[in-house]
Amino acid sequence: xxxxxxxxxxxxxxxxxxxxxxxxxxxxxxxxxxxxxxxxxxxxxxxxxxxxxxxxxxxxxxxxxxxxxxxxxxxxxxxxxxxxxxxxxxxxxxxxxxxxxxxxxxxxxxxxxxxxxxxxxxxxxxxxxxxxxxxxxxxxxxxxxxxxxxxxxxxxxxxxxxxxxxxxxxxxxxxxxxxxxxxxxxxxxxxxxxxxxxxxxxxxxxxxxxxxxxxxxxxxxxxxxxxxxxxxxxxxxxxxxxxxxxxxxxxxxxxxxxxxxxxxxxxxxxxxxxxxxxxxxxxxxxxxxxxxxxxxxxxxxxxxxxxxxxxxxxxxxxxxxxxxxxxxxxxxxxxxxxxxxxxxxxxxxxxxxxxxxxxxxxxxxxxxxxxxxxxxxxxxxxxxxxxxxxxxxxxxxxx
Numbered sequence: 001x002x003x004x005x006x007x008x009x010x011x012x013x014x015x016x017x018x019x020x021x022x023x024x025x026x027x028x029x030x031x032x033x034x035x036x037x038x039x040x041x042x043x044x045x046x047x048x049x050x051x052x053x054x055x056x057x058x059x060x061x062x063x064x065x066x067x068x069x070x071x072x073x074x075x076x077x078x079x080x081x082x083x084x085x086x087x088x089x090x091x092x093x094x095x096x097x098x099x100x101x102x103x104x105x106x107x108x109x110x111x112x113x114x115x116x117x118x119x120x121x122x123x124x125x126x127x128x129x130x131x132x133x134x135x136x137x138x139x140x141x142x143x144x145x146x147x148x149x150x151x152x153x154x155x156x157x158x159x160x161x162x163x164x165x166x167x168x169x170x171x172x173x174x175x176x177x178x179x180x181x182x183x184x185x186x187x188x189x190x191x192x193x194x195x196x197x198x199x200x201x202x203x204x205x206x207x208x209x210x211x212x213x214x215x216x217x218x219x220x221x222x223x224x225x226x227x228x229x230x231x232x233x234x235x236x237x238x239x240x241x242x243x244x245x246x247x248x249x250x251x252x253x254x255x256x257x258x259x260x261x262x263x264x265x266x267x268x269x270x271x272x273x274x275x276x277x278x279x280x281x282x283x284x285x286x287x288x289x290x291x292x293x294x295x296x297x298x299x300x301x302x303x304x305x306x307x308x309x310x311x312x313x314x315x316x317x318x319x320x321x322x323x324x325x326x327x328x329x330x331x332x333x334x335x336x337x338x339x340x341x342x343x344x345x346x347x348x349x350x351x352x353x354x355x356x357x358x359x360x361x362x363x364x365x366x367x368x369x370x371x372x373x374x375x376x377x378x379x380x381x382x383x384x385x386x387x388x389x390x391x392x393x394x395x396x397x398x399x
Contacts, residue, residue: 035122064073066388073317094334105160136240154214162338197268197302203279218277250296268302301355306345307374
């Protein structure tokens with residue numbers, strides 16, 4: 001059907017004081033694009049190409065330019081800020097109490113699920129087509145055991161990390177789905193039973209994966225190196241992960257794209273096939289922004305299920321940005337309570353125009369998620385994130 005959310009508002013977008021950013025905090029300022037207005041999101045990186053004689057920018061200047069990656073919690077930039085003494089006391093207590101308990105519990109969960117995966121894959125050879133290696137199409141009791149034990153243990157893992165409860169909101173498509181007044185509800189009801197081919201989510205933290213595993217146990221796109229990790233490698237294969245070499249410029253990239261499209265189309269047409277889960281931004285943000293979407297999830301022309309994740313915090317932000325992995329895990333485990341809120345939007349059915357134009361499809365879904373999640377739209381991406389991190393490291397090393 002041609003039910004799409006093209007014009008969320010007729011109001012013009014208000015200007016923003018930040019360069020390369022579009023303010024999406026006002027829900028009425030986010031009209032979806034029509035085919036004539038859909039364009040490729042451009043990224044300005046000229047300022048990043050400065051010669052060695054140019055003075056280094058200050059942290060304040062960097063944070064203004066790369067606002068989507070800036071941490072605002074009490075631990076400060078790179079998690080290395082000066083802490084007040086009450087925070088130091090709480091951190092010290094957590095280091096000797098919570099941290100070891102949570103590490104033991106998390107390790108136990110990972111080892112237990114690894115053993116379950118090992119048992120379920122006994123006497124089975126993984127699928128090795130298209131330079132992949134996975135057990136995505138495992139069926140019967142093996143798939144049932146992997147599915148339900150994976151969901152339960154993922155939720156236990158989140159509990160071990162301090163997410164004792166998760167606030168979830170599911171929008172009713174019959175009530176909230178017709179944001180565009182031109183939507184035909186009768187026509188929409190005929191498509192409601194269609195299964196989406198892929199789950200689309202904003203990307204804030206590595207914890208996003210645990211939530212989606214506990215919620216729907218989909219397959220992910222992961223770095224090829226993940227499949228070689230101890231314990232986690234076999235688990236990722238049982239999830240049916242599609243492996244990609246991010247830095248590779250070879251023709252293998254097209255092969256991965258084809259595998260993803262086939263898996264999305266298969267999940268849409270076959271209810272027994274594992275769902276795909278993609279983060280179209282391609283990297284994490286601080287949770288307040290949403291970056292331009294890559295079109296890979298939309299090339300299959302299948303319906304998508306948008307999910308918005310947020311991590312409300314008071315002390316430490318679970319967002320994984322401008323902070324090392326080890327420091328992030330330690331500070332996360334030392335926080336007594338962590339919070340997560342989830343908003344599941346109605347399944348988005350693309351119009352024929354969106355099917356013919358993946359960029360239009362991707363941008364319309366992105367704008368919808370920005371509006372419904374009160375997220376700020378930013379034009380920067382992974383390249384700018386690397387520049388920002390390199391600049392931060394240079395400033396801190398200078399000190």
